[in-house]
Amino acid sequence: xxxxxxxxxxxxxxxxxxxxxxxxxxxxxxxxxxxxxxxxxxxxxxxxxxxxxxxxxxxxxxxxxxxxxxxxxxxxxxxxxxxxxxxxxxxxxxxxxxxxxxxxxxxxxxxxxxxxxxxxxxxxxxxxxxxxxxxxxxxxxxxxxxxxxxxxxxxxxxxxxxxxxxxxxxxxxxxxxxxxxxxxxxxxxxxxxxxxxxxxxxxxxxxxxxxxxxxxxxxxxxxxxxxxxxxxxxxxxxxxxxxxxxxxxxxxxxxxxxxxxxxxxxxxxxxxxxxxxxxxxxxxxxxxxxxxxxxxxxxxxxxxxxxxxxxxxxxxxxxxxxxxxxxxxxxxxxxxxxxxxxxxxxxxxxxxxxxxxxxxxxxxxxxxxxxxxxxxxxxxxxxxxxxxxxxxxxxxxxxxxxxxxxxxxxxxxxxxxxxxxxxxxxxxxxxxxxxxxxxxxxxxxxxxxxxxxxxxxxxxxxxxxxxxxxxxxxxxxx
Amino acid sequence: xxxxxxxxxxxxxxxxxxxxxxxxxxxxxxxxxxxxxxxxxxxxxxxxxxxx
Ligand SMILES: Cc1cc2nc3c(=O)[nH]c(=O)nc-3n(C[C@H](O)[C@H](O)[C@H](O)COP(=O)(O)OP(=O)(O)OC[C@H]3O[C@@H](n4cnc5c(N)ncnc54)[C@H](O)[C@@H]3O)c2cc1C
Numbered sequence: 001x002x003x004x005x006x007x008x009x010x011x012x013x014x015x016x017x018x019x020x021x022x023x024x025x026x027x028x029x030x031x032x033x034x035x036x037x038x039x040x041x042x043x044x045x046x047x048x049x050x051x052x053x054x055x056x057x058x059x060x061x062x063x064x065x066x067x068x069x070x071x072x073x074x075x076x077x078x079x080x081x082x083x084x085x086x087x088x089x090x091x092x093x094x095x096x097x098x099x100x101x102x103x104x105x106x107x108x109x110x111x112x113x114x115x116x117x118x119x120x121x122x123x124x125x126x127x128x129x130x131x132x133x134x135x136x137x138x139x140x141x142x143x144x145x146x147x148x149x150x151x152x153x154x155x156x157x158x159x160x161x162x163x164x165x166x167x168x169x170x171x172x173x174x175x176x177x178x179x180x181x182x183x184x185x186x187x188x189x190x191x192x193x194x195x196x197x198x199x200x201x202x203x204x205x206x207x208x209x210x211x212x213x214x215x216x217x218x219x220x221x222x223x224x225x226x227x228x229x230x231x232x233x234x235x236x237x238x239x240x241x242x243x244x245x246x247x248x249x250x251x252x253x254x255x256x257x258x259x260x261x262x263x264x265x266x267x268x269x270x271x272x273x274x275x276x277x278x279x280x281x282x283x284x285x286x287x288x289x290x291x292x293x294x295x296x297x298x299x300x301x302x303x304x305x306x307x308x309x310x311x312x313x314x315x316x317x318x319x320x321x322x323x324x325x326x327x328x329x330x331x332x333x334x335x336x337x338x339x340x341x342x343x344x345x346x347x348x349x350x351x352x353x354x355x356x357x358x359x360x361x362x363x364x365x366x367x368x369x370x371x372x373x374x375x376x377x378x379x380x381x382x383x384x385x386x387x388x389x390x391x392x393x394x395x396x397x398x399x400x401x402x403x404x405x406x407x408x409x410x411x412x413x414x415x416x417x418x419x420x421x422x423x424x425x426x427x428x429x430x431x432x433x434x435x436x437x438x439x440x441x442x443x444x445x446x447x448x449x450x451x452x453x454x455x456x457x458x459x460x461x462x463x464x465x466x467x468x469x470x471x472x473x474x475x476x477x478x
Numbered sequence: 479x480x481x482x483x484x485x486x487x488x489x490x491x492x493x494x495x496x497x498x499x500x501x502x503x504x505x506x507x508x509x510x511x512x513x514x515x516x517x518x519x520x521x522x523x524x525x526x527x528x529x530x
Contacts, residue, residue, distance in 0.1 A: 308529065309524050384523070385523060386516065391524055392522070393521050393522045394522075396521065
């Protein structure tokens with residue numbers, strides 16, 4: 001059932017047990033699992049079924065620290081959420097992303113990859129994925145890894161029919177949950193804003209914010225403030241340890257044989273460090289993306305190489321004259337070490353037009369990350385030399401220790417952390433089941449629960465975790 | 479040999495200490511660089527033998 005307004009939904013007298021906030025990949029996946037188990041569930045979606053300026057305005061906010069995207073541009077507030085503009089790159093966090101790293105404080109999840117693997121099969125169906133190819137180490141330090149460039153499922157489009165027909169799932173558009181109310185043990189209601197006015201409280205047995213990797217923190221921070229700590233009783237880490245995947249062009253490579261690696265349909269290849277290399281260098285995870293270089297750039301690169309290694313440059317020039325692909329740009333995206341001071345806060349001065357404070361995002365890249373990108377590229381370069389696969393040139397800004405470039409993409413639009421998963425309530429908000437510590441009926445869906453970010457795009461893991469949470473609740477609620 | 483024999487041990491030690499360390503080391507034959515060593519030159523990560 002899909003309703004255009006909260007009023008229409010109320011008139012239908014449907015009484016859900018579970019209240020999900022947000023209809024992105026996380027919310028829709030959890031709802032479908034519960035619906036399939038015969039559990040009545042409602043998804044309140046703040047936006048309508050299309051982009052509107054008015055709805056996006058709720059997402060405005062500010063960033064303090066490093067440059068970041070405008071917060072109303074890096075996400076979408078309508079049916080399907082950010083799946084309406086995601087690129088569809090898919091990979092699950094690596095097994096070693098879940099384990100603690102002695103050299104990086106606050107790493108490690110309370111669950112392991114094996115806990116989400118049983119859900120991979122259904123996630124393949126949800127995201128229309130082909131089978132993943134296993135990673136292939138090319139040296140002791142570097143593995144050739146795969147991102148599936150999927151058809152980028154638009155959740156609203158793919159599941160609209162099913163959701164509309166479902167007798168167990170109600171999707172209610174234009175319905176903004178502006179606050180949860182709690183007594184320190186349970187959430188006792190959700191304040192609804194509909195049709196430009198306060199529409200009172202909605203009651204259910206269970207509540208699951210799935211409002212995205214920034215908004216989950218905002219909703220819970222605001223709710224907790226209003227309920228005097230009654231929604232997130234252990235709130236030390238609330239909004240904290242927020243993470244992105246910064247990404248920059250870190251250099252170039254001249255390759256002995258571009259076709260050595262099976263390039264994907266957009267001629268790209270990806271590499272990541274082995275766990276042993278990360279440990280030896282005491283760095284975080286990273287991904288190096290090789291993109292074929294345009295011809296004029298290749299010529300400049302070969303001329304530069306000629307100053308250092310004339311014979312190698314001559315060979316590369318010969319390859320080029322044969323019209324062979326021989327050079328690539330290297331983009332590096334990496335894992336940020338969890339950092340308490342990177343956080344989502346409520347603005348002290350700006351509110352949305354219902355009076356909820358806007359987000360003030362405090363975000364900075366740290367030294368460990370600079371080391372990760374530099375050491376990572378060096379490891380890659382050394383592997384290329386040792387295996388005679390090619391030669392790597394580090395970008396000038398890295399070699400000269402300059403600031404990050406300001407004319408590049410900055411990051412991945414991946415909003416992670418803020419309600420992170422940890423057994424320790426001082427270090428996280430949810431437990432291994434995505435349940436808020438100390439609360440009986442409050443769970444969280446989405447990448448805000450990520451304890452660490454790994455190097456890969458988050459949505460495949462988000463959907464795995466959502467399927468797992470749906471499964472967990474459908475066994476719990478009978 | 480004769481000149482050294484005439485110096486007191488104390489002056490000899492003083493003379494050695496006064497020599498810049500470099501002057502002593504310079505006399506040692508430089509080890510041949512490993513052509514397979516991986517080095518960084520102007521941002522390029524290359525094998526030493528590439529520089530030839
Ligand atoms: C340009 C871009 C490209 C991307 N490419 C990739 C990629 O290639 N691979 C990848 O893995 N990830 C990618 N992502 C990230 C991906 O889109 C997100 O990880 C994913 O959509 C998160 O799903 P979600 O359900 O947690 O949140 P969202 O998709 O953000 O959905 C949240 C939903 O909650 C609703 N909502 C918000 N507040 C409230 C409220 N208070 N009450 C009710 N409803 C509310 C919103 O309207 C929205 O529908 C990309 C993101 C962007 C912006």
